[in-house]
Amino acid sequence: MRHLPLVVASLLSTLPAAAAPLVFDCPRVIDIAQTTHTSDRSWEQVTDSELPPATLTTVTVYTEHPSDGGNLVPNQTERHDETEVTLWRLPPDSAPYWMACVYRQSRILLAKPIPLQARQCRLTTTLPGQQAGDVVFFVCE
Structure with missing residues (x-):
């Protein structure tokens, strides 16, 4: 991990000067309150307090609202010494693309629209x- 800051700085230095990169900072851990809708009233819902909170697994891009x-599909994936960089190219569209934070042990996504002027996301x-494939950052430009 000692070279990671250099890799991040190197990737950010390749951004065009006119484009202001937008870094999406997904929450690393989220607490989730689950419920069920069972028609059989003989079952009692009990919360398992031993389950760990939902942790950030990855980030993905959608052509429309994630719902x-x-x-x-990513256009390119490159492996470096300590990181993997996934690239999505965003052709111009009248509707915004969306990004979503994906969590382990959860069906919840945290999503935001990507600005219309963005042409790619990494x-x-x-x-x-x-570090178990941790997300370092997600940036659109």
């Missing part, structure tokens, strides 16, 4: 074995 589906993660 409507439409996962956008997800940088650590490689498995470095």
